[in-house]
Amino acid sequence: MARPSRKDDILQAALACFSEHGVDATTIEMIRDRSGASIGSLYHHFGNKERIIAALYLEGVSGYARLVEEGFARADNAEACIKTLVACYIDWVAAHPEWARFILHSRGRVEASEMGEQLREANRLHHGRIDDFLRPHREAGAFRQMPRDVFVSVVLGPAQDFSRHWLAGRTRSDLADCRELFMDVAWEAVRAQ
Template sequence: MARESRKDSILKAALFCFTEHGVEATTIDMIREASGASIGSLYHHFGNRERIIGALYLEGIRRYGLVLNGAFTTDSTTEQRVRSVVLGYLGWVAENPDWARFLFNSRGQVEAGPLGDELKSINALHVSRMKAVWEEMQTHGDLRTIPAPCIPALITGPAQEIAKAWLAGRLKGALLDYAEPLAEAAWRSVRADDISSGDEGRFRA
């Protein structure tokens, strides 16, 4: 197993501190103490607390973006790919609840911070890639024509709302208990009108 880098150890410690104390209450000294890094090392890698917040956010969206991209680009049917995006998203949140809470709560702060432009560039690249994948999937004829901005809202929007409720403790049980009906709903929302689900015995509208 590869040894954790100093930069990764600082981000891991920052996430722990943000989870334990809240982002606003966490100081640079708290992160330094939790990570075991010297103040010089911390500033060398990040510069200041705001850049740590931004770097942690960007690393989080990179990691769950890999899950979603992998699901969308897998060699399977269109229905399976759409379902895999929902299942992959909920699986990532279930495995990384602290990181998911941080991502939900910190976007505005990162957008307004020193890494805001980098975040915009990453988001634009992600949207461009997903648009290309979606256009390729539409050539199979089993998807309806949908404006590009609506695609993520239809496929992962409901899953995000369930994830937020679960992370806030308003839903009991395992997050993945909700995955199958959400995956079914996502597919029904984007499939062509004359295409049926692979198993019509489930979740009839």
């Protein structure tokens, strides 16, 4: 396995600082100390704290997107595609709870930042790839009729809502233990009757 880059070290240090102290209370100096990077390296890679926040957010959501694409490559029918979306979401959140909490609480900040357009473009590309994978199944009539902008919310909404509660420590059930249930619920919600 390749050694993480200096940029990755800085992002992981930032995530640890944000998790421990909160985004607003974390300083560039705290991130520099935690990562062992020079201040020059930190500014070279990111420029400022807001760019670190945006880069960390974008890297997190791209990790989920990569899981989805890998899963779709193995999915051979409509049901498998829908269940892949849910499984990848739950797997990523369960494997990266601190990152998931950060993403949950930082979206608005990133959208409003100078990196907001980059986030919107990444989301547009990700949703476009999902739509491309699902198009043949949609055209074959595998899914119930609903507006496209509602579809992914119907598929992921229950898993995302439960994940928020799980990340906040408000659930008795473990997220990973509910994976199959949420996959089945998503398929039942969108399959053609």
